[in-house]
Amino acid sequence: MLNQQDNELLSKVGPGTPMGNLMRQYWIPFGISSELAEPDCAPVRIMLLGEELVAFRDTDGKLGLIDNYCPHRRASLFFGRNEECGLRCVYHGWKFDINGDCIDMPSEPAESNFKDKVKVTAYPVQERGGLLWAYMGPRGTAPELPHLESNMVENTSIQIYQRECNWMQALEGDIDTVHTLFLHLGLAQYEDAPEGSWAWWHLQNRAPHFVAVDTEFGTLYGAFRPTEKGMNYWRFANFLMPFYAMTPPGVLGLGSKFRAWVPMDDTHTLAISVNETAPGGRKPPSEGNWATGQTELHPQGTGLFDRFRCVGDRENDYLIDRELQRTKSYAGLPSIFLEDQAVTTSMGDIVDRTKERLGTSDQMIIRTRQRLIKAARALLEGESPPEPDHPEWYGVRSGGAMLPVGVDWVEASSELRKGFIKHPELDLAVIGGIPAV
Numbered sequence: 001m002l003n004q005q006d007n008e009l010l011s012k013v014g015p016g017t018p019m020g021n022l023m024r025q026y027w028i029p030f031g032i033s034s035e036l037a038e039p040d041c042a043p044v045r046i047m048l049l050g051e052e053l054v055a056f057r058d059t060d061g062k063l064g065l066i067d068n069y070c071p072h073r074r075a076s077l078f079f080g081r082n083e084e085c086g087l088r089c090v091y092h093g094w095k096f097d098i099n100g101d102c103i104d105m106p107s108e109p110a111e112s113n114f115k116d117k118v119k120v121t122a123y124p125v126q127e128r129g130g131l132l133w134a135y136m137g138p139r140g141t142a143p144e145l146p147h148l149e150s151n152m153v154e155n156t157s158i159q160i161y162q163r164e165c166n167w168m169q170a171l172e173g174d175i176d177t178v179h180t181l182f183l184h185l186g187l188a189q190y191e192d193a194p195e196g197s198w199a200w201w202h203l204q205n206r207a208p209h210f211v212a213v214d215t216e217f218g219t220l221y222g223a224f225r226p227t228e229k230g231m232n233y234w235r236f237a238n239f240l241m242p243f244y245a246m247t248p249p250g251v252l253g254l255g256s257k258f259r260a261w262v263p264m265d266d267t268h269t270l271a272i273s274v275n276e277t278a279p280g281g282r283k284p285p286s287e288g289n290w291a292t293g294q295t296e297l298h299p300q301g302t303g304l305f306d307r308f309r310c311v312g313d314r315e316n317d318y319l320i321d322r323e324l325q326r327t328k329s330y331a332g333l334p335s336i337f338l339e340d341q342a343v344t345t346s347m348g349d350i351v352d353r354t355k356e357r358l359g360t361s362d363q364m365i366i367r368t369r370q371r372l373i374k375a376a377r378a379l380l381e382g383e384s385p386p387e388p389d390h391p392e393w394y395g396v397r398s399g400g401a402m403l404p405v406g407v408d409w410v411e412a413s414s415e416l417r418k419g420f421i422k423h424p425e426l427d428l429a430v431i432g433g434i435p436a437v
C-alpha cells in the first residue's frame with residue numbers, strides 16, 4: 001500500500017516530475033533498428049516519457065530523435081522530408097539535423113542569421129544489438145550504455161509489445177514470482193514437467209519462502225523451497241534501475257535476459273524483452289495445462305500508440321475463451337503475455353495503491369517501490385543516482401539453483417549471478433518442460 005502522494009510520485013514520468021527526472025538520468029531503449037531500416041527512410045513517431053518525438057535515420061545512417069513540433073509554427077516533423085542529412089519540415093522548409101540544429105531556413109532572406117538561433121530539442125541515440133536507445137538526460141556527454149548481457153552477445157532475440165497501463169504496475173508483474181504459479185500455471189501439475197527441471201520444483205510448492213534485498217543495481221529476491229536432500233531450490237530474480245526486470249529463465253548461470261518496462265507516457269508502456277537464445281534452445285512444452293498460443297500483433301502503424309500493439313486488448317477482453325478456462329488453462333487467455341496484459345491493465349490506467357492489501361509474497365514489490373521513491377526524492381535534493389556511472393553493475397543474471405540449507409544465499413549465488421561468464425559444469429537439460437515466463 002502507498003499513500004496517494006507516493007503513488008503519484010512512483011507512477012508519473014512526464015517532464016519535470018520526480019520519477020520522470022530520475023528516468024532521464026539513464027539510457028532508455030525505445031525501438032528496434034528495423035523500424036528505421038535504411039538511410040532517409042520514413043520517420044517514426046515515438047512517445048517516450050510523455051514527450052512526443054520523431055525518430056529518423058539520416059543520409060549517413062545516423063539516428064536522430066527530435067521534438068515532434070517544428071519550432072517555427074509547430075507543424076509536426078513526422079511529415080518532414082528526410083533528405084540530405086536532415087529532416088525538413090514540409091510547411092515552410094526549415095530543416096533540422098540529428099543534433100537539433102536548424103541547418104536550412106529557406107523561408108527567410110539569405111542574409112538572415114535567424115537559423116543559427118533556432119534549435120529543436122534533440123536527444124542522442126545509440127544502436128546496439130538491434131535495439132535503439134535514447135538519452136534524454138541533462139548531461140552534455142551521455143554516460144555509457146548499461147552492460148546488459150543479452151543485448152551484447154550474439155544469438156539474442158528482441159520482442160516488443162505495447163501495454164496500455166502505467167509502467168510500474170506492469171513491471172511489478174515481473175518481480176512477483178508467485179503469480180506465475182496461478183495466472184500462468186494454475187492448472188499445471190509438477191508431474192507434467194521433467195524431473196529436476198525448475199518447473200518440477202516450482203510447481204510442487206505454490207507458496208515459497210521469500211527474501212528480498214537491495215543491491216548496487218536495484219533489488220534482488222530469492223524464493224526458496226525445501227527439497228528432500230538438505231538442499232533448497234532457489235529462484236533468483238533482479239530488478240535493475242530504473243525499469244528493468246530479469247525474470248528467472250531456467251538454470252541460473254546458463255543464459256541472460258532482461259525486460260525493460262519503458263514508459264511511453266503515464267498510461268502506455270513498451271515491454272521490450274531481450275533474450276539470449278540458450279545454446280541448443282529451450283525445449284518447447286510437449287503437453288500441459290498452460291497457455292501455449294502466440295501474442296498476435298497488429299501491423300505496425302504510424303500513430304504514437306500504433307507500434308507493437310496486441311490484437312488482444314481491453315475492447316475484446318484479451319480474447320478470453322471461457323471453454324479453454326474450464327478445461328485447459330487457468331486464465332483462458334491465448335498466451336502468457338496476454339495473461340499478464342489482462343491482469344495488469346485490469347487494475348486501471350494507474351493502479352490505486354492506497355487500496356491494496358499486500359502479503360508476504362509482495363516484499364520484492366514493496367522493496368522495489370521504496371528503492372525507486374527514495375532515488376527520485378534523492379534526485380530532488382540534488383543527489384544523482386549512481387547506476388548510470390556504473391554500467392558494469394548491469395552484467396547480472398537470474399535463474400534457479402540448488403543451495404545447501406543454511407548458507408548465505410546472496411553470497412552462495414553471487415558467482416552464478418554474474419553475467420558474461422561461461423559455466424560448462426551446468427546442465428542445460430534441466431531447463432526443459434515449461435516455457436520460462
Ligand code: FES
Nearest residue numbers: 070072073089092
Ligand atoms: S512550421 Fe515548420 S517550417 Fe514552418
Ligand SMILES: [Fe+2]
Nearest residue numbers: 173180340437
Ligand atoms: Fe507473468
